[in-house]
Amino acid sequence: MNRKPTLAVVGATGAVGEVLLQMLSQHADVWGEIRLIASPRTAGHKLSVRGEDVEVLPLSEEALEGAQVALFAVPDAVAAQWAPIAAAKGVVVVDSSGVFRMDADVPLVVPEVNPHAVRLRPRGIVASPQCTTLAMIVAVGALHAEFGLRELVVSTYQAASGEGRAGVETLRRQTELVAGTKLGTNPGDVRRAVGDDTGPFPGPVVLNVVPWAGEAGDDGWSSDELRLRGEARKILDLPDVRVSATCVRVPVVTGHSLSVHAAFENEVTVARAHEILATAPGVVLFDNPAAGDFPTPADVVGTDPAWVGRVRRSLDDPCALDLFLCADNLRKGAALNAAQIAEAVAAELTAP
């Protein structure tokens, strides 16, 4: 094939979908037709992509017909049902949901770390990792290549938009309810002010942090915590590396942050870690606390790379580093990584 491939964007109206359409408008134009697909609820709406208004189609077999690549950014249940249908039609599916990531027959791809993996896709599906994994994995992968990763201990500071549009609306509504009040010093006063409707979160997310993200897994772990472990092991091809994660929601609109303690096989130095991170593609080193330089979500939101700062060598272990990372969960954490994968597939499909 030498024509530009047809792309279907499934979930075009969502939080990730919105950023995907921006990326498709800004990136090098590798696509022929671009079809926008969502649920029957929003079918008929018009969205702008590459400067044109395009009508949203309801998800159906016909809507997928003739596409070569489909970017899926829909809830797990929708991806579980429809990705195999699309793949059966010969469409290469690049899926951002949690359904296929740990499937042995589905590659889990971060182009800066394991670009080769995209080509072997027996099910016709390529998975993109969850946003917390993506915020750290490029930087951690670069350090691993030099020092040999042994263990990760991760605590997250996850933004509301990790739960899509509903998450953002919930945080904004709750922020209005507490602004101008003296709430936050008596037990339960924030909970009473925001009421029972905590949206997609299991507790108030304004003036609060909620140590839970995802569904309940075994032994007290949340699905986001288990996924971070499983995905990091799979992407780095380190099936036995130790990973412990605690996933926490914070009152930030967009931009996930992670505190990472990484222990390596070999001795580390901050100077060498800085060199590696400063030159790793897709990573920005921003680390001079004396000048106020460390990444925060409010500063990195809307940007493509993963930002890393607060690089310190453990005072008790010459082989361990502590880092703080921020990335836009809708960009590198979702849409950008998926778009990068889709572009790699397009290049492969159109190669002579």
Add this chain to the structure above:
Amino acid sequence: MNRKPTLAVVGATGAVGEVLLQMLSQHADVWGEIRLIASPRTAGHKLSVRGEDVEVLPLSEEALEGAQVALFAVPDAVAAQWAPIAAAKGVVVVDSSGVFRMDADVPLVVPEVNPHAVRLRPRGIVASPQCTTLAMIVAVGALHAEFGLRELVVSTYQAASGEGRAGVETLRRQTELVAGTKLGTNPGDVRRAVGDDTGPFPGPVVLNVVPWAGEAGDDGWSSDELRLRGEARKILDLPDVRVSATCVRVPVVTGHSLSVHAAFENEVTVARAHEILATAPGVVLFDNPAAGDFPTPADVVGTDPAWVGRVRRSLDDPCALDLFLCADNLRKGAALNAAQIAEAVAAELTAP
């Protein structure tokens, strides 16, 4: 001495001072006279303690004269100057600042963990730990007693009131500025909205997290991070235990949270950890995620104990636990611990 001792509260008008006055009104009445002291700025103000209005005195040698115990809750520089002056007058100083905690001649006391330490105080000063240390140390100490602590990796979620009244005012002002807006999705839009006045924080604290607390220490560490390490080692009397901390400010009014990864000498089980935490004095176990039971700062603010939940055994290390803890940084994190120490001193002074 058999009369009830005279107590001076130095810093009575501050964030910690306000809670101290509540505690002095509610706790068993061990004090004779209670003197309230602050800066010349607020001298002459009247504050209520034990149901009576008491006039605030300006800090001076005269104001301290004749007191047996003084609770200091003032900035570091004021404590550094005045605690030795008070001690020289024979006043036992219980200090909440960061100045004396690592002094080998000053005991650092958490009554649930090392109550005996209070009696040996060659300088006449007893120090109370920082709020982040206090939020975890009772629970960690109880687990250490059973399993033998080897390593702590800690990430904090610190509330605005950790920076006193100025911190709370900053968060409240910034919350009003972003309420009702669509801010939080473009780089720097939160920073522009809140302006240059970020109060005691090195960046906007609303709709953001800021990976910095305290002053700059060596090798990229912040003073809160170094203090957490030094204080935990001193209180637990484990001078070589490994501790790595990353301290982060979050948009919460009051209530510090900590994600703690704790590795032990011996194998752990969640069941045994639950038993220990459920019976440890000053700790509340709140750990049933399926029922939505995990501590959050909005729920535990205003309460005395440290709350612990999300207890998980590492999937890769049978000797490691991951926990999430919350405590009111003005109560157990400051005023309550200091009041407990002062009451132990009072009991000693009045013992027949």
